[in-house]
Amino acid sequence: MxxxxxxxxxxxxxxxxxxxxxxxxxxxxxxxxxxxxxxxxxxxxxxxxxxxxxxxxxxxxxxxxxxxxxxxxxxxxxxxxxxxxxxxxxxxxxxxxxxxxxxxxxxxxxxxxxxxxxxxxxxxxxxxxxxxxxxxxxxxxxxxxxxxxxxxxxxxxxxxxxxxxxxxxxxxxxxxxxxxxxxxxxxxxxxxxxxxxxxxxxxxxxxxxxxxxxxxxxxxxxxxxxxxxxxxxxxxxxxxxxxxxxxxxxxxxxxxRDIYLKDFQSLSQAQLFLNAEFDSIRNKVWLSDDCIDCVYRYAGECQGGCIGHKRMREDKIIDKTDLKKFLETSPSVAGYPQNNKMPIKIDENILNKAVTKYSSMLEKDMKNPFLLFSLGRCYEYLELYDNAILCYEKIKRTHHSYLIAGYRLDLVYQLKAIQTNKKNIRAWKRLRDICANIFENPEIFKNYVRQYSFDGMFGAGDRQYVINADRDKK
The missing domain is CATH 3.20.20.70 (Aldolase class I)
Incomplete structure (x- = not known):
C-alpha cells in the first residue's frame, strides 16, 4: 500500500x-x-x-x-x-x-x-x-x-x-x-x-x-x-x-529519520527496507506468553498485537546508518511486495502445546466455535486432517452460519486427498478455488498454495492453473 x-x-x-x-x-x-x-x-x-x-x-x-x-x-x-x-x-x-x-x-x-x-x-x-x-x-x-x-x-x-x-x-x-x-x-x-x-x-x-x-x-x-x-x-x-x-x-x-524515496532504486526496495526494520520488532517482541504456543503466530497470521504496543517495550530509531547497511546487501528489486507472510517451519512441539491449550479451554467452553476453529488449524499444520475435519464439522453442526469453517472443511478434504495422491489434479484445482474464497490478496493465496505444492508433480500448464491467482473469484 x-x-x-x-x-x-x-x-x-x-x-x-x-x-x-x-x-x-x-x-x-x-x-x-x-x-x-x-x-x-x-x-x-x-x-x-x-x-x-x-x-x-x-x-x-x-x-x-x-x-x-x-x-x-x-x-x-x-x-x-x-x-x-x-x-x-x-x-x-x-x-x-x-x-x-x-x-x-x-x-x-x-x-x-x-x-x-x-x-x-x-x-x-x-x-x-x-x-x-x-x-x-x-x-x-x-x-x-x-x-x-x-x-x-x-x-x-x-x-x-x-x-x-x-x-x-x-x-x-x-x-x-x-x-x-x-x-x-x-x-x-x-x-x-x-x-x-x-x-x-x-x-x-x-x-x-x-x-x-x-x-x-x-x-x-x-x-x-x-x-x-x-x-x-x-x-x-x-x-x-x-x-x-x-x-x-x-x-x-x-x-x-532522514530516509527519502530517492535513496532507493524502486518502491519495492524501499518497502523491503521498511519491512526488514519493522520485522525486527514485529516477529521478535511478544506482548503475551500466550503468543509462544499460539497457532496463529505459528502460521504467520498474527503478529501478536500492534507494533506501537511493542515499541513500548523495545523502541528503535532508524536512520542513515541502518539504510547504508541495508543498501550494501540489498539487490535491485522490482515487483512491489504484497504481504509480510513469513515462511512456515513445522515445529510439532509448538503445535502440540497449542493443541493442549485449546483442548483445555474447550473443556470449559465446549461450544465456542473460535476455539474449535483454532484447534482445527493446529491439526491442519500437523497434517492430522481427520482430526481437523471433526473440529470443522462440529462447528458447522452447532453454528450453521460460521462460513469460514465451511471453507476450511472443504480445504482440509482436498489436502487429505492430495496427501493420499500428490498428483490429484482435481483436488489441487479445488484447493485453488477454496483459497481464492478465503484470501482476498492474491499474493497471500499464491504463497499458501505453494506451501502445499511439490516440484515436478505437474506439467507446466497444470501447475500454472493451480497457482494462478489472477482469476475472478466466484
Missing part, C-alpha cells in the same frame, strides 16, 4: 489521532513536482492505486491539481478526510469504481463549532449524491464510548460498509490510546458495537491488526459467523511518503 501524505497540517486535533506528533501548525506540503515523482515511481512498477492522506489532505493548497493529476494519469485512490472542507472540492472527485472517500466521523461535541458538524454531514450527503464510493470511519478511544451518533449516521445515509478501529499509540505516545492490556478489556464493548453494526446490514472493515486471541471470547461468536477475524492480525505491507519525499511507515511504528 502506497500512502501519500500530501500535507502535515490538519484543521482538527482529535485526541486519539496517532498522527498527532507529526502534525504542524503551518502546512508542510508535498510539492506538485514531488507528487509527480511519487506517481512516476508507482507507474514504474505498475502500481495504479494509492492512498491520499495527511494531516487533512483537502487542506493542501493545490488539492484540486493533485486530484486532477491522479485522474489524468488514471490512478485509483482512497482519500482519507475528516470531512471539514469546502464542499466545492467534491466536484473534483470522480465516481470511478475503485475510487473511495473514507471519512473519519466523530461525536458532535468534539467539533470546534456546530458549523463544522453541519459541514461534515453536508459533505457526506454531497459525496453520496455524486455516486462516489464512500465509507464512514470510527475510532474508539474511550472505555465507555457513546457511539449512538455513528449508528444514527449509518441509518440516515443508508451505509453498507464502515471502517472502525481501537485507538493506537502515536510515535511519541502523546495521544489518547488503548494499551495492549486495555485492548482485551475492550472486548465486550467492541463486540456490542460490532453487533449493532452488523444488525444494521453493514460490513465491518479495519486496517490495523488486533491479536487473534482477542476473539477467543464467546462475546464474538456472532461476529465470526460472518467474518474471519483472525485474518486481520498482521500489518500489511505499506510505505508512507510525505513532504520532501520523506519515507516512513505506520505512525504507530518506528521513527524513520
Amino acid at each position: 502506497i500512502r501519500i501524505e500530501i500535507t502535515d497540517y490538519c484543521n482538527r486535533r482529535c485526541e486519539y489521532c496517532f498522527f498527532n506528533d507529526r502534525l504542524s501548525a503551518k502546512s508542510a506540503e508535498m510539492s506538485i513536482a514531488d507528487f509527480k515523482t511519487v506517481l512516476d515511481y508507482c507507474a514504474a512498477e505498475n502500481i495504479n492505486f494509492v492512498f491520499i492522506q495527511g494531516g487533512e489532505p483537502t487542506a493542501h493548497s493545490n488539492f484540486r491539481e493533485i486530484i486532477r493529476l491522479l485522474n489524468n494519469r488514471e490512478f485509483k485512490y482512497t482519500l482519507f478526510t475528516n470531512g471539514v472542507f469546502d464542499t466545492s472540492l467534491i466536484k473534483e472527485l470522480l465516481p470511478a469504481q475503485d475510487n473511495e472517500v473514507l471519512l473519519n466521523y466523530n461525536r458532535p461535541d468534539t467539533y470546534s463549532s456546530p458549523g463544522d458538524w453541519d459541514l461534515v454531514n453536508r459533505n457526506i450527503e454531497e459525496i453520496i449524491s455524486k455516486g462516489i464510493n464512500f465509507k464512514l470511519g470510527y475510532t474508539m478511544y474511550e472505555s465507555n464510548p457513546d457511539y449512538t451518533f455513528f449508528l444514527n449516521a449509518i441509518e440516515k445515509y443508508g451505509l453498507r460498509k464502515i471502517r472502525w478501529d481501537l485507538a493506537r499509540p502515536s510515535r511519541s505516545f502523546t495521544n489518547r490510546f488503548f494499551d495492549f492490556k486495555e485492548f482485551f478489556e475492550m472486548k465486550k464493548t467492541l463486540a456490542e458495537f460490532l453487533k449493532e453494526i452488523i444488525n444494521r446490514g453493514c460490513y465491518c472493515e479495519w486496517d490495523c491488526p488486533l491479536p487473534a486471541c482477542m476473539f477467543l471470547s464467546e462475546d464474538f461468536d456472532f461476529v465470526n459467523y460472518k467474518i474471519d477475524l483472525t485474518c486481520h492480525s498482521n500489518c500489511g505491507a505499506m510505505i508512507n511518503i510525505g513532504a520532501g519525499l520523506r519515507i516512513s511507515g505506520c505512525p504507530a511504528g518506528m521513527d524513520f
